[in-house]
Amino acid sequence: MRIGSDIEYIEIEEIERILEGFPCAGDVRLRVSLSLQEFRGSYDGIWLDLTEVESFLDSLSVLDEERQGIARIVSISPGEFIFEIRSSDKSGHMEIEVQLRRYQYSGTRYWPIYLSGGFQVQPDAIKQLIVGFKSFIKEAK
Template sequence: MKLVSDTDYIEISVLEESNLPQNLGDIRLSVKICLSGFVGEYNQVWIEATEKNRFISSLVKFEETRSGSVNIESMSPNEFMLDISAIDSLGHLQVEILLSKYSRGVNRGSDLVSLSGGFEFDPVSFPLFVEEFCAYAN
């Protein structure tokens, strides 16, 4: 699943769905983003089943109306956020993204590494994004 502009993109893949009773339906994503030449990728983004289902429902409604916005966030706070919104009544769309992870720091502590920003994307590609997300995440 990919949203693209001339220079920027976000690519999301569903890697697995949890089958553990306490996490049934949770999904693990791989997220890769490129913003102004900066690239980040993380394949341990977990989305809770209730958040996934809420997003799918909102995404389908948003695709129909092309007004307002729709968002999804990871289980871990400030690790992943995706917000898709309408720019105007003509159907132009934009995406805002945050992708972060902790890595071992210089002093054996944890450093937060993150990439965030946004871009306007080709709205013609949006129906395919919606279709793929709904298919892969259900």
């Protein structure tokens, strides 16, 4: 699923899902790619909790109906992935804000790497997100 324009977008792809019968069944691992004009990054180690995805879908449905408010989802590992879509004015225009963070060893140091920012999207992005995130849970139930 890709949301945004040619130069400002987020792309989210399912990599792995914990199967029924195992601990944490339904949790999903994603690859997230983020482009904020000249700045780009991706990370394929982002895990989302099934109940967090379900709660995000509920928030997206409310946002889609009312065109006011916010829908937010965060990764299981704190601060690794934060995604928000929210109304930017009373007319129902939408904006997305994203943070990607991971750590990388270099020599003897463990360095944090961040990419964070946002961009405006059309209101139909909410429906795209609903369809995309529903696909992450459709077989988990």
